Amino acid sequence: MYMKRREVLKTGGSITLLALITAAGWAPPREALAADSWNKAAFDTKSMDETTKALGGTTPAPSKDITFFQTPDIAENGAVVPVGVTSAIPKTESIAILVEKNPNMVAAMFDIPAGTEPSISTRVKMGQSSNIYALVKADGKYYVASKEVKVTLGGCGG
Amino acid sequence: MADPMRIRANVVGDATEVKVLMNHEMETGLRKDAEGKPIPAWFIQNVTATHNGKTVLSAQWGPAVSKNPFVSFKFKGGAKGEKVQITWTDNKGDKRTDEATIA
Secondary structure, rough: OHHHHHHHHHOHHHHHHHHHHHHHHHHHHHHHHOOOOOOOHHHHHHHHHHHHHHOOOOOOEEEEEEEEEEEEOOEOOOOOOOEEEEOOOEEEEEEEEEEEOOOOOEEEEEEEOOEEEEEEEEOOOOOOOEEEEEEEEEEEEEEEOOOEEEOOOOOOOO | OOOEEEEEEHHHEOOEEEEEOOOEEEEEEEOOOOOEEEEEOOOOEEEEEEOOOOEEEEEOOOOOOOOEEEEEEEEEEOOOOOOOEEEEEOOOOOOOEEEEEEO
């Protein structure tokens, strides 16, 4: 079973087929039931450009004011990779965590209301070694920082 | 129904640090079962944290968040004995709210 899932991940064609099946099958009615504000377009993106476009922004500027913490250089288990992001950019409104080589890039998006520190940590899945991006929206503009994480055991779908 | 979350909220300086551990499968929809049938996606999409009726964090998640998700954040204010509420909603419309007392 494990190897099968791995093969599924490797063959791009299967992913597309699967995505089609999911799109045509039971997924949409269930999603329709689900809550209020889930930006489906953003979670379907496969590149940084598409993501920022789906969020209504422009190409993000690289920033040294975004730092990672608790994020390993080498993750033993790709199913559970701790990621912490702190933004020192004033007026940070939201922080998104993206994994470059996952089937869909966006893992999580956090809205930071005034009074909450622009620093969050969570755990994400990674299919393979890849860059993790932190996309920060501050004062209407987008900023990005990245960190490479090597995965010894994939965790996205197998 | 879903299992309860584990929430810890502690005063750290002038802020409150909240750590949440949720119980959820977080199925991506890309995996297949032993018979080769795709396992439908099942994951938390929205998370909201409130303190005294004010939202202190809201998040949208994709299926790439790990199984049994963990999240930690800090917000200004909050005193011992006050409550922090966390609510999640998944893509099947299932919902769960739990609260913790700030210590």
